[in-house]
Amino acid sequence: MLKIGVVIFPGSNCDHDCQHIFKNVLGQYVEMIWHKETLLAGLDAIVLPGGFSYGDYLRTGAIARFSPVMGAVKGFAKKGGLVLGICNGFQILLEAGLLPGAMLRNKSLHFICKDVSMKVENAATSFTSAYESGQVLKIPIAHADGNYYTDPVTLASMQANAQIVLRYCTPEGKVTPDANPNGSLDNIAGIINAEGNVLGMMPHPERCAEAVLGNDDGKQIFLSMLESLKGNKKQLKMIPA
Amino acid sequence: MRPISPLMTKDLIAQHNLTDDEYKKIVEILGREPNITELGMFSVMWSEHCSYKSSRVHLKKLPTTGPRVVQGPGENAGAVDIGDGLCAVFKMESHNHPSFIEPYQGAATGVGGILRDIFTMGARPIALLDALRFGGLDHAKNRHLVKGVVSGIAGYGNCMGVPTVGGEIVFNDIYSQNPLVNVFCLGIAHKDKIFLGTAAGVGNPVIYFGSKTGRDGIHGATMASDSFDDQSEQKRPTVQVGDPFTEKLLLEACLELMAGDLLVGIQDMGAAGLTSSSCEMASRAGNGIDLDLTDVPRREPGMTPYELMLSESQERMLMVAQAGKEEECIRICKKWDLDVAVVGRVTGDGILRVKDQGQVVAEIPAKSLADDGPRYERPYSPPGYQDMLTNLNYDALPDVKDASAALLSLLESPTIASKRWVYEQYDHMVRTNTMVRPGSDAAVVRIKGTNKALAMTVDCNSRYCLLHPYEGARLAVAEAARNLVCSGAEPIGLTDCLNFGNPERPEVMWQFVLAIEGMKDACEYFKIPIVSGNVSFYNETNGLSIYPTPMLGMVGLIESADKTMTQWFKQNGDVILLLGKTKEDLGGSEYLKVHHHREQGSPPLLSVEAEKMLHDFMLKVIHDGSVQSAHDCSDGGLSIALAECCISAPDTRRGAVIKLGLDTLRLDALLFGESQSRVILSVKPGMVDRVLNSAWDSGIPATKIGAVGGDRFVIDVEEGQWSEGCHIDLPVDQLYDRWAFSIERTLNGT
Numbered sequence: 001m002l003k004i005g006v007v008i009f010p011g012s013n014c015d016h017d018c019q020h021i022f023k024n025v026l027g028q029y030v031e032m033i034w035h036k037e038t039l040l041a042g043l044d045a046i047v048l049p050g051g052f053s054y055g056d057y058l059r060t061g062a063i064a065r066f067s068p069v070m071g072a073v074k075g076f077a078k079k080g081g082l083v084l085g086i087c088n089g090f091q092i093l094l095e096a097g098l099l100p101g102a103m104l105r106n107k108s109l110h111f112i113c114k115d116v117s118m119k120v121e122n123a124a125t126s127f128t129s130a131y132e133s134g135q136v137l138k139i140p141i142a143h144a145d146g147n148y149y150t151d152p153v154t155l156a157s158m159q160a161n162a163q164i165v166l167r168y169c170t171p172e173g174k175v176t177p178d179a180n181p182n183g184s185l186d187n188i189a190g191i192i193n194a195e196g197n198v199l200g201m202m203p204h205p206e207r208c209a210e211a212v213l214g215n216d217d218g219k220q221i222f223l224s225m226l227e228s229l230k231g232n233k234k235q236l237k238m239i240p241a
Numbered sequence: 242m243r244p245i246s247p248l249m250t251k252d253l254i255a256q257h258n259l260t261d262d263e264y265k266k267i268v269e270i271l272g273r274e275p276n277i278t279e280l281g282m283f284s285v286m287w288s289e290h291c292s293y294k295s296s297r298v299h300l301k302k303l304p305t306t307g308p309r310v311v312q313g314p315g316e317n318a319g320a321v322d323i324g325d326g327l328c329a330v331f332k333m334e335s336h337n338h339p340s341f342i343e344p345y346q347g348a349a350t351g352v353g354g355i356l357r358d359i360f361t362m363g364a365r366p367i368a369l370l371d372a373l374r375f376g377g378l379d380h381a382k383n384r385h386l387v388k389g390v391v392s393g394i395a396g397y398g399n400c401m402g403v404p405t406v407g408g409e410i411v412f413n414d415i416y417s418q419n420p421l422v423n424v425f426c427l428g429i430a431h432k433d434k435i436f437l438g439t440a441a442g443v444g445n446p447v448i449y450f451g452s453k454t455g456r457d458g459i460h461g462a463t464m465a466s467d468s469f470d471d472q473s474e475q476k477r478p479t480v481q482v483g484d485p486f487t488e489k490l491l492l493e494a495c496l497e498l499m500a501g502d503l504l505v506g507i508q509d510m511g512a513a514g515l516t517s518s519s520c521e522m523a524s525r526a527g528n529g530i531d532l533d534l535t536d537v538p539r540r541e542p543g544m545t546p547y548e549l550m551l552s553e554s555q556e557r558m559l560m561v562a563q564a565g566k567e568e569e570c571i572r573i574c575k576k577w578d579l580d581v582a583v584v585g586r587v588t589g590d591g592i593l594r595v596k597d598q599g600q601v602v603a604e605i606p607a608k609s610l611a612d613d614g615p616r617y618e619r620p621y622s623p624p625g626y627q628d629m630l631t632n633l634n635y636d637a638l639p640d641v642k643d644a645s646a647a648l649l650s651l652l653e654s655p656t657i658a659s660k661r662w663v664y665e666q667y668d669h670m671v672r673t674n675t676m677v678r679p680g681s682d683a684a685v686v687r688i689k690g691t692n693k694a695l696a697m698t699v700d701c702n703s704r705y706c707l708l709h710p711y712e713g714a715r716l717a718v719a720e721a722a723r724n725l726v727c728s729g730a731e732p733i734g735l736t737d738c739l740n741f742g743n744p745e746r747p748e749v750m751w752q753f754v755l756a757i758e759g760m761k762d763a764c765e766y767f768k769i770p771i772v773s774g775n776v777s778f779y780n781e782t783n784g785l786s787i788y789p790t791p792m793l794g795m796v797g798l799i800e801s802a803d804k805t806m807t808q809w810f811k812q813n814g815d816v817i818l819l820l821g822k823t824k825e826d827l828g829g830s831e832y833l834k835v836h837h838h839r840e841q842g843s844p845p846l847l848s849v850e851a852e853k854m855l856h857d858f859m860l861k862v863i864h865d866g867s868v869q870s871a872h873d874c875s876d877g878g879l880s881i882a883l884a885e886c887c888i889s890a891p892d893t894r895r896g897a898v899i900k901l902g903l904d905t906l907r908l909d910a911l912l913f914g915e916s917q918s919r920v921i922l923s924v925k926p927g928m929v930d931r932v933l934n935s936a937w938d939s940g941i942p943a944t945k946i947g948a949v950g951g952d953r954f955v956i957d958v959e960e961g962q963w964s965e966g967c968h969i970d971l972p973v974d975q976l977y978d979r980w981a982f983s984i985e986r987t988l989n990g991t
Contacts, residue, residue, distance in 0.1 A: 010578060011486050013402020017673045020689065050671075052400040055486025111395050113668045115891070138892075142399070142668045207670045212687060212802060214676065 002028045002229050005043040007073070007089075009035045009064045014050035014086065017206045021222055022047075025210060028226070035067040044229050045082040046073055048089030050142070050204060060103055060145045061091035070096050082126055082225055083198045087143055090190070090200030099193055099200045100158070101150030106143070107183030113142040115215075116181050118189045118203055119169040122162045125192055126228035127199040130220035136173045137217040139203040141181060146202040148184040148191075158191060166190030166201055249274050257284035263615055270609045278547045278595070278603045282610060285513035285551055286520065289778050292614035295744035296776045299757045307770035309733050316437055317358040317508065319772025320430065321734040323798055325691045328435065330364035331427040333372075333699070333738040333794040335777035339480040340422040344389025348422050349397040349483035353555050355426040356401060357509035360492050361558070363436040363499045364428030367672055368686050369398050371408035371424050372699040372738070372792045376417025378655055378987045383412075386420050388988065393483075394424070395666040400485035401492070405667035406675055407684030409699055412655045413834075418782035423738040425699055425794035429688060436499055438508035440522035440530055440561045440587045445505055447519070447530055447585035448567065450574045451491050451557035454515070455540035457481050458553025487556040487579070494577035495558065501573075503566045510557040516550045516610070518559040519585070520593045523607035529588040530607065534597040538580035546595060546602040561587060617744075624748035630708055633828060633842035641909040644958075644967040647836060648880050649979050651913065654835050657877050658983035659889070680889050681808045682724040682873050685799065694802035696730035698795055702876070703788035704829045705844035710752040712844050714759030714791050719852045719917060720875055721795035722767055726859040727871040727920060729806040730797025735764060737774040737793055742786025744778045752789035760791060766849040767856075769795070806863045808872035809890035810897065813950035815869050816929045817886075817897060820855060821919030822942045823879060825910045831876045832913035845917045851941075852918045858939045859920060867928050867935075874919040880912040880956060880969070882921050887954055888977040896951035896973045903961025911958065912967075923949055 004022045008015045015032065023030045033040065040046070053064035064070070070092075077083045077098055085093040093099045106112055115138050123133040131137075150158075158164055166189040170179045180187045182202075190201030205218025254264050257280055267275055267283050275283065285291060293300065305313040311328050312320035318332035336351025352369065359366045371394055376383040398405045403426070440447065458481035498504055506526070508518045515537070523530045534549050544552075562570045567583055574581035588594070593610065595603040606613075641647050651657055664679035676694055677685035683698040700721040706713030722732045737760065742749040764771055780787040799805055810817075827833055828842025862868050874882040879901075888894050903911055924932050929945060936943035954973050958966040 011400070011489055013400075013489065013671060017671070020673060024689075051402060052486065052489070055400060055484070055489075057486065111399055111666050111668070113399075113670065114665050140670050142670060144399075204670070207673050210673070212676065213673065 002044040002226060003031060003042055004028050005031045005033045005040060005046045007033045007035060007046065007048050007069055009051065009053035009067055011053045011055055012049050012051035014204065014206065018047045018049045021206045021209050026222055026226060033069060035069045038068050038072055040072040040076055043076065043081070045084065045225055046076055048083070048085040048092050050087030050089060053088055053092060060088060061095035064092045065096040074098065077198050080195065080197050082229065084127060084225065085200040086204060086206065087202055090202055091145065093198060093200045098198050099191055100154045101148055103145045104147040104149050105145055106147050111144040112181055113140065115140050116203065117169050117171045117179060119167050119173055119175065121167050122165045125165055125196055125199065127221055127224050128165055129227060130224040134173065136169060136171065138208065138215055139205060139218050140207045141203050143202055146182040146184060148188040150185065155186060161194055163192050163194060164188055165192050165199065249280065257281065258288060259284055263287060266615065270606065276603070278550060279605055281547050281551050282516045282603060282605060285516055286610040287614040291513050291517060293776055294615045295617050295619050295778060296753065297616055298618055299754055302757060302761050303771045304761060304765050305771055307768065310770050310772055311432060312435060313772050314774060317361045319734065319736060320362065320435055321772060322432060323693060323695070326432050327688065328430045328432045329427055329695055329734070329796055330359055330362045330430050331425065331736055331794065331796055332358050332773040333423055333425040333736045333792065334358070334775045335738050335740060336422045336424065337419065337740065337777055337780055340390055341420055343480040344386045345393040345396070346480050346482050348390040348393030350481045350555050351422050351424045352394055352397040353483050353485065353488050354511050355424045356403060356488065357511065359426045359428040360495050361436065361438070361507055361509045362430060363434050364430035365496060366403045366426050366428040367674060368427045368684065368697060369403050369405045369424065370684065370697055370699050370794065371405065372701070373408065373410045374416040374421035374790065375412050376414045377412055380417060383417055384988055390420070390422055391663050391666055397483055397485045399668040401489050402671050404669045404671045404675055405664070406669050406686060407679045407697060410660055410663065415788050418785065419780045419787050421740050421787070421790060423740070423792045425736065427695065427697060427796060434499065436504060436507050438522045439506035439526045440528050441505050441526040443528065443587050443589040445561050445564050445587045446567050446583045447532065447587065448560050448562055448570055448581065449537055449557065449584045450494070450560065450579050450581040452484060452487050452554055453538040453540045453580050454549055454552045454557065455554045456544065456548055456552060459548060459551045481553050481555045483555050490577040490579055491556050491558060494574055494579055497573050498560070498570060501569065503562055503570055505561040505563055507558060507560040510559060512553060514551060514553050520607040520610040522559065522561060523593055524611035527591065529590045529592040529594065530585050531588050532585040532593065532595045534595060536582040536584055538582055546597045550595065550603070619744055619750045620747045621750035621754050622747045623751050630841055631843050633839065635827065638837055640907050640964055641912065644908065644912060645969045645971055647913070648884065648969060651832060651835055651877050651881055652884060652976060653979040653983035654831065655984055655987065656831060657881055659981045660984065661981055662985040662988065676802065676805055677728065677807055678891065681728065683728040683730065683797070685728055685805050687802045692801050694799040694805055696725045696728040696797040696799060698724040699792060700724065701790055701792045703790040704840050706756060706791060707788040707840070708829045708842065708844050710755035710789050711759040712847065714756040715763040715847050716844060716917065717791060717793050718760060718763035718767065719847050720873065721793045722769065722856060723873045725795055725797030726856045727806060727808065727873050728797065729804045729863040730799045731860060732767065732769045732795055732797045735769050735771045735793055735795050737771060737791060739774065739776045740780050740787060740790040740792060741778050742781040749786055756789055756791045763849060767853060804864050806868065806871050808886060809870055810886050810895045810923050810949040811869040813895060814926060815923040815949040816926055816945060817899065817947040817949060818922040818924060818932060818943055819919065819946045820922060820936060820941055820943050822916065823906065823911060823914065823919065824916045825906060826914040826916040827910050830878065830913060830915045832878065832909060845915050847917045854940055855918050855920065858936060858941050862932055862935065867932050868922050868924050870923045872921045874921065875915065878913040878915050884954060884976050886921055887973050888980055894973050894977055895949050896953045897947055897949050898951065898955045899947035900957045901946060902959050903964055903966060905962045908958060908964040908967060
């Protein structure tokens with residue numbers, strides 16, 4: 001059994017959902033990690049869940065990145081540990097510098113909660129290996145600040161390194177401006193770091209990982225992680241940084 | 242007693258919304274004149290909002306018991322047994338007045354307040370629904386209110402991580418000067434771990450925790466118990482400001498406190514703040530409380546005892562802990578970064594004694610504040626205009642000429658149009674339980690750790706209630722129950738939020754009394770207990786009352802979550818059946834309002850017997866797997882319900898070809914009349930005979946009216962005695978476009 005750590009920041013609200021997937025759906029051991037912890041021992045992967053850490057009263061993720069636990073998360077990532085940030089977790093990863101770029105308010109200036117279509121652009125990562133490259137998923141988003149932005153140089157380098165792992169698209173898989181729900185640069189829904197062990201994504205795979213909820217398109221994100229941790233990963237073709 | 246207190250003058254008493262008789266009663270209770278702090282405390286606790294002084298004698302008539310009821314009215318929320326050792330804890334509350342004065346904060350704190358009511362009971366909130374009423378969107382002010390209220394609900398609920406899974410919105414100009422914001426919340430608790438608001442155990446510590454106390458919301462309860470006029474916006478400082486982040490911490494801290502063996506009782510500081518929480522907890526236990534304000538955490542210096550006792554600052558709680566467990570309670574609150582202080586002790590003398598800086602500033606029998614408020618049996622009589630409302634000469638109304646155009650304009654009328662623009666701003670999926678999202682007859686959430694699911698709906702047709710308060714209330718109960726059974730759920734409990742005008746007007750009181758009678762009769766017949774509720778009077782501005790709006794929130798249980806049903810057509814080739822009888826029921830219909838600008842006539846008649854037979858039948862055919870979809874016919878009638886079956890699915894739209902006969906009906910009554918106890922089913926072709934026979938055996942009228950398929954919405958109506966019939970043939974995409982984007986277009990002015 002693998003040991004997955006789910007961090008609880010003050011204001012996290014998808015912590016139980018992530019725990020539920022790993023524990024009850026996938027049968028793994030889950031440790032809930034209070035944000036004031038500084039030592040993380042024996043974990044196989046860390047999840048930064050969605051929510052409104054510190055109320056999002058400042059820029060999203062801007063306060064959470066100072067939480068004591070983030071030092072340990074950075075150390076874990078530096079040693080190659082798998083870190084998945086979903087929604088607010090992605091925003092925290094950006095603020096913490098574990099992933100490049102920043103989040104702006106959605107183009108509509110509204111919170112948006114709905115299913116969108118998303119394309120797996122790179123199926124050769126530890127988070128997406130259970131998908132086929134180019135596979136289109138139906139997956140929910142729920143955020144007010146998912147409008148990803150970065151500078152042109154970083155964008156070009158991410159594009160060249162296949163770090164843009166997930167893109168918003170039409171149900172047919174076309175990456176078009178109309179299929180972009182929040183104005184995100186290059187239709188970015190999720191990116192990975194150059195080393196391939198830290199993934200941030202705005203959509204919520206934990207909300208579509210059980211047939212009883214009518215959609216389990218997101219389940220393979222977690223299965224990919226487990227397979228990768230068990231060493232059964234298919235040959236990953238990440239271009240080294 | 243502290244000597245510095247202004248002399249009681251008639252003005253001062255009137256400013257506190259107390260009548261001369263009420264003041265005399267206070268003097269009698271105390272055996273002396275009250276000081277200003279005491280006057281303030283009486284004024285909020287004896288306000289209509291807190292004391293239910295005009296409604297209590299009538300509310301007592303409602304059925305509140307049943308085999309599943311674990312907690313009925315009188316606590317923070319009601320609770321019903323759902324098996325597996327679990328309870329559904331739920332309640333609905335209004336935040337109408339604050340939302341009109343300041344829509345964002347008014348609605349946000351409405352959500353915050355109802356959430357606290359639920360988690361105070363030891364339940365984790367898992368679903369929110371909102372019932373909203375606004376004036377027409379052609380007025381800029383109403384558009385502003387809609388946007389503000391929706392953002393406020395989203396801002397608070399989303400941050401809390403409690404999904405807003407459903408609700409309803411009706412637009413009518415009668416609500417222009419007095420919108421309604423009613424929020425329903427449901428949580429899940431262990432049956433043997435329900436917490437109550439009681440200050441038992443003399444000597445036990447009283448602990449304050451949560452946000453600091455500020456000067457916001459002072460006299461909120463009194464404001465909510467008054468009518469509005471043009472100066473109402475000056476009351477903005479009485480609206481509280483919400484902080485959902487602190488509430489989220491408060492929720493987690495409460496549940497952690499409750500998981501240990503630490504607490505005796507707990508209550509949130511809602512309306513009337515520290516005053517209500519302390520005196521109600523003491524009164525329920527037959528005890529008193531010595532409260533010391535010195536250590537109450539506060540936002541600013543110089544706050545008087547009057548302000549501290551009356552502040553309605555949000556996100557605050559009062560708990561009575563077991564003696565000796567103070568330190569553990571404080572540790573947990575501090576873990577969650579909350580302010581916390583021991584502010585008093587439970588006493589045996591029944592007195593709420595408030596001290597500040599060593600001086601007693603108030604000394605009042607707790608029971609007199611909480612329970613001995615005035616009770617009024619206010620006079621009631623029907624308004625003089627009632628007959629004018631009900632009498633409608635249908636012969637003077639021309640039948641519909643262009644049925645297609647009428648259908649399209651009804652579909653895009655904001656009351657019927659899709660509320661997509663609204664619910665996409667609410668996180669309706671967090672906690673990963675949402676099986677049926679907003680947009681079907683009822684929302685459905687699964688209960689983790691069991692095979693069960695709960696269905697929830699909020700309903701009230703206030704136009705029916707205006708035209709006939711008794712029938713309108715019965716119809717609301719019937720419709721709510723029908724929405725649940727169409728989702729595969731058996732109704733198990735009800736909460737109400739009774740929004741009415743000024744109870745001092747006999748015609749308003751008449752509406753109230755009749756509505757209570759209607760609810761009572763229907764709930765008794767359907768055996769659905771009312772376990773919690775709220776009354777909101779004084780919903781009037783410049784003398785104009787809202788329509789009587791007894792909003793209902795009903796909860797249903799689905800024993801096996803895989804039996805959950807939705808309203809939209811599932812498969813081409815499926816056969817469409819209509820259950821129930823279509824009669825000449827145009828009175829009070831949405832069609833009459835939209836096309837003839839009349840809100841008149843008698844609402845549809847309800848036969849509770851026929852309705853109950855329909856419910857039993859629906860549950861049977863859904864549970865034995867005979868049907869593919871089920872949709873209740875309500876606003877807009879048969880043609881709108883059929884259109885909704887075609888266009889309301891989350892990702893696919895389907896066409897349908899329908900054939901209807903008129904016989905002696907008017908065409909508009911057939912297409913748009915709102916006869917009750919009707920449901921549209923779709924079934925696989927092989928199941929048609931079985932379902933029809935089964936319906937007839939159960940005494941339910943059932944007819945085959947068409948089939949699912951294609952990309953057009955076709956209704957053929959054959960010639961009848963009074964009408965030549967019609968032929969509607971529209972692309973489904975056109976129906977969808979008019980229905981799905983209407984509200985968004987209106988709000989954006991496009």
